[in-house]
Amino acid sequence: MSAAVKAMPQSRLLLSGNDAIARGVWEAGVKVAAAYPGTPSTEILESLSQYPDLYAEWSVNEKVALEVAIGGSMSGARSFCAMKHVGLNVASDAFMTVTVAGVVGGLVIAVADDVGMSSSQNEQDSRFWGRFAHVPILEPADSQEAYEMAKYAFELSEAYNTPVLLRLTTRVCHVKAVVQVGERNPIQISGFKSDARRWVMTPANAKGRLPEQIAREGKLQELAEASPLNVLEPGSDRRIGFVTSGPAYMHVRESFPDAPVLKLGFSYPVPMALIEKLAAQVDHLVVVEETEPLMEHDIKAAGLLTIHGKDLLPRLGELTPNILIPAIKTFLGEPIPPATTYPKFEPFPRPPTMCAACPHMGVYYSLARMRKKVQISGDIGCYTLGAGHPWNALDTTISMGASMGIALGMDKARSEETKDKAVVAVIGDSTFLHMGMQGMLDIVYNRGNVTTLILDNRTTGMTGGQNHAGTGKGLKGDDAPRVDFVKLVEALGVAPERIRKIDPYMLPVVFKTIKQEIETPGPSVIITDRPCVLSEFYEKIKPYRVVDEDCTGCGNCINVGCPAITVRKSESKTRADGKVNELKFTTIDTAMCTGCHMCVESCGPKAIVPAQPVAVAE
Amino acid sequence: MTDIITNILVCGTGGQGVMTAAEILAQAAITKGFDCKKSEVAGMAQRGGVVTSHVRFGKRVWSPVITPGTADILVAFEVAEGSRWADMLRPGGIAMVNTIRLVPPVVSMGLFKYPDDPVAQMRAAGVTVYDFDAGAIARDLGDLKLVNTIMLGAIADFLPFPASELEEQIVGRFRERKPAMVEVNKRAFDAGREAARQRAAGNSPMAANS
Numbered sequence A: 001m002s003a004a005v006k007a008m009p010q011s012r013l014l015l016s017g018n019d020a021i022a023r024g025v026w027e028a029g030v031k032v033a034a035a036y037p038g039t040p041s042t043e044i045l046e047s048l049s050q051y052p053d054l055y056a057e058w059s060v061n062e063k064v065a066l067e068v069a070i071g072g073s074m075s076g077a078r079s080f081c082a083m084k085h086v087g088l089n090v091a092s093d094a095f096m097t098v099t100v101a102g103v104v105g106g107l108v109i110a111v112a113d114d115v116g117m118s119s120s121q122n123e124q125d126s127r128f129w130g131r132f133a134h135v136p137i138l139e140p141a142d143s144q145e146a147y148e149m150a151k152y153a154f155e156l157s158e159a160y161n162t163p164v165l166l167r168l169t170t171r172v173c174h175v176k177a178v179v180q181v182g183e184r185n186p187i188q189i190s191g192f193k194s195d196a197r198r199w200v201m202t203p204a205n206a207k208g209r210l211p212e213q214i215a216r217e218g219k220l221q222e223l224a225e226a227s228p229l230n231v232l233e234p235g236s237d238r239r240i241g242f243v244t245s246g247p248a249y250m251h252v253r254e255s256f257p258d259a260p261v262l263k264l265g266f267s268y269p270v271p272m273a274l275i276e277k278l279a280a281q282v283d284h285l286v287v288v289e290e291t292e293p294l295m296e297h298d299i300k301a302a303g304l305l306t307i308h309g310k311d312l313l314p315r316l317g318e319l320t321p322n323i324l325i326p327a328i329k330t331f332l333g334e335p336i337p338p339a340t341t342y343p344k345f346e347p348f349p350r351p352p353t354m355c356a357a358c359p360h361m362g363v364y365y366s367l368a369r370m371r372k373k374v375q376i377s378g379d380i381g382c383y384t385l386g387a388g389h390p391w392n393a394l395d396t397t398i399s400m401g402a403s404m405g406i407a408l409g410m411d412k413a414r415s416e417e418t419k420d421k422a423v424v425a426v427i428g429d430s431t432f433l434h435m436g437m438q439g440m441l442d443i444v445y446n447r448g449n450v451t452t453l454i455l456d457n458r459t460t461g462m463t464g465g466q467n468h469a470g471t472g473k474g475l476k477g478d479d480a481p482r483v484d485f486v487k488l489v490e491a492l493g494v495a496p497e498r499i500r501k502i503d504p505y506m507l508p509v510v511f512k513t514i515k516q517e518i519e520t521p522g523p524s525v526i527i528t529d530r531p532c533v534l535s536e537f538y539e540k541i542k543p544y545r546v547v548d549e550d551c552t553g554c555g556n557c558i559n560v561g562c563p564a565i566t567v568r569k570s571e572s573k574t575r576a577d578g579k580v581n582e583l584k585f586t587t588i589d590t591a592m593c594t595g596c597h598m599c600v601e602s603c604g605p606k607a608i609v610p611a612q613p614v615a616v617a618e
Numbered sequence B: 001m002t003d004i005i006t007n008i009l010v011c012g013t014g015g016q017g018v019m020t021a022a023e024i025l026a027q028a029a030i031t032k033g034f035d036c037k038k039s040e041v042a043g044m045a046q047r048g049g050v051v052t053s054h055v056r057f058g059k060r061v062w063s064p065v066i067t068p069g070t071a072d073i074l075v076a077f078e079v080a081e082g083s084r085w086a087d088m089l090r091p092g093g094i095a096m097v098n099t100i101r102l103v104p105p106v107v108s109m110g111l112f113k114y115p116d117d118p119v120a121q122m123r124a125a126g127v128t129v130y131d132f133d134a135g136a137i138a139r140d141l142g143d144l145k146l147v148n149t150i151m152l153g154a155i156a157d158f159l160p161f162p163a164s165e166l167e168e169q170i171v172g173r174f175r176e177r178k179p180a181m182v183e184v185n186k187r188a189f190d191a192g193r194e195a196a197r198q199r200a201a202g203n204s205p206m207a208a209n210s
């Protein structure tokens, strides 16, 4: 449990940005909160769900999460939703129009950009949405600010009748810092009041509201000029003045302690008068923003053409001191201090592996066996690792739910060379419910020749194991209705005899089922049914070991991809026909092995046998 | 309180307890009244990837990340990970290294090579390395999970606050939840301190083979 949940007002705690936001949201008197998980934002709702007197849910996707929050706001309750950057792409349709309609209860959307891309499919700058949708943006730089701004954002939202974007980055969400918390405001809910001109966004009604939206942006700019979140910090070294926002501010202060800095916590609309004030004090003005030159362009558009920004600094990734210092010193013509004393050793890569006994391994083991005959359209989740070693059995990953639409497109665009290949889509249970159902329906409706593998592991594994509509549990671990995937895909129109439910641990069955389905034309679905090893539903079985004397070094078990299996000894052996065989004799880390027996099934000479458990290794 | 910032980089692989160790350090620092930031770079939910956590504390901490070349202490839960991050150390900083070798699948498959002796490599580059087998100590104490406490004990004499305060931060956690673990954690902490002291004095029996 987050330490903040039970914390008394005024306590001083070490909190992640995500936990701090949750506390701020709760203190603001929010009643409705919704999210779909996504790194680095996931923990906000996990933390929020532990507070009393507030409704919190995992929604099936970000668009629904925002819609739930909109409904709360329309009903006069302060409402909140959280998502990772790409989540707002999904939610954008609702977002772009609720900004026209406005709010009743404060409506705040926390959107977390993965600057530096530790765990995402792209790096995008969500501050674009403020400009696109004409909504204000608050950008905290650390946990304390995240807490304060989360709370303030609801006041701002109500006072200006606008949704507010709380723009976060990984370095806010996942950095722990000291926070002093406060007290909760009383909850007030006015209740929904029917008002078609306000809420029914027909062209006539929406058109009537547009001038208000534009006028609002002007008023917000005035507010930004006077906002205490925007601070002009004086400095003695006036060669450069920095304009900055978010965690980049921290890096600037660290790197150039004597420079004047305009720190923008309320960063859109850009307060131009403050910027001109700073510009008048310094020789050069440099905008330091992660990641796109948005403030820079706004400032240039307002007529300050000589400022610097992305001409000196990278447009990708974090602007940490080791990036900032050399760039600025080069600009000033100063010598660059040597960065490090000791050399950089790059020992070997250590890519993340699937967990021992991950049920996804059985599927990829089989797909790898028929690799030459299949095109494999993938999706996003732990199973994206199927693209890597040792399976190399995934051809595409674009965005959540895209696997089936892409598979259908591939099916409809075959060359002489690919005309006989089977097209397979692979998608996880959470991803299928998030955005996959529509793709499936499209395959059925348009008579696609696609076999879809739905990997039901009863959790959202990739983001750390959250519940979803297919797990039978809610955000708080409470019992919830559980979707029946077989009935669901049947309802979407897949023929009942073409829906196969299998145990991914039974390797021969997996192989045979996939083979049968891809060889029969028409849409088909294979649902694998085994929980993720990190989920509460997983039951550990007794571990196995390799009998050294029986292991022939064939290396088959390695192709399962289980990290508990490692090579004990390698040998080259020349066969009678002159071919050289690379033999790999293996061993199983019994402490890691959870006894799924997939490798047992892969082992011809039956060298893998039950072992007695031993002490747990680090 | 001086303006000096202490930078500690904790590294290892997924599932080793890097985050917990960093969390305990950070908690100890704020209990002492320091400003503190702790930054984590964890990969994804899956196991086995590279994990680091940056802990910075002092009167006022700005950036949450340690700039390469400025870490005072590198705490490595795995020996090759120690070498991976050695360049983060400032001149004269110390690397406290658990000598366990965790070989990833890409190495055991023969796609990459695990360095023969990462400690020797670091030393040859001039890094001050205090290396010891924390796993062996933990095994002797009867619980491999104690590695975490042992590693924290090992750096306890190199911090700007008394070792006892770090120990209390660890032990306090067990006192509430698992009182039976208090004593053994105290012993693990002391064993870590002792191992580091011996390495610092250069008289460890392991010196010959590292």
Ligand SMILES: Cc1ncc(C[n+]2csc(CCOP(=O)(O)OP(=O)(O)O)c2C)c(N)n1
Residues within 6 Å of the ligand: A036, A037, A038, A039, A084, A086, A087, A090, A120, A121, A380, A381, A382, A383, A400, A427, A428, A429, A430, A431, A432, A455, A457, A459, A460, A461, A462, A463, A532
């Ligand atoms: C639009 C969007 N929202 C959220 C995410 C974060 N995310 C990545 S994969 C994933 C779901 C993975 O769950 P599942 O499909 O069940 O596969 P598993 O990881 O369990 O194998 C999520 C939520 C994302 N990449 N894109």
Ligand code: SF4
Residues within 6 Å of the ligand: A353, A354, A355, A357, A358, A359, A360, A382, A383, A457, A461, A462, A532, A533, A534, B045, B046, B047
């Ligand atoms: S977290 Fe679950 S789904 Fe992800 S690799 Fe591990 S077992 Fe597989």
Ligand code: SF4
Residues within 6 Å of the ligand: A356, A357, A543, A544, A560, A562, A563, A564, A565, A588, A592, A593, A594, A595, A596, A597, A598, A599, A600
């Ligand atoms: S039985 Fe084999 S594949 Fe399954 S966890 Fe154990 S070693 Fe891994």
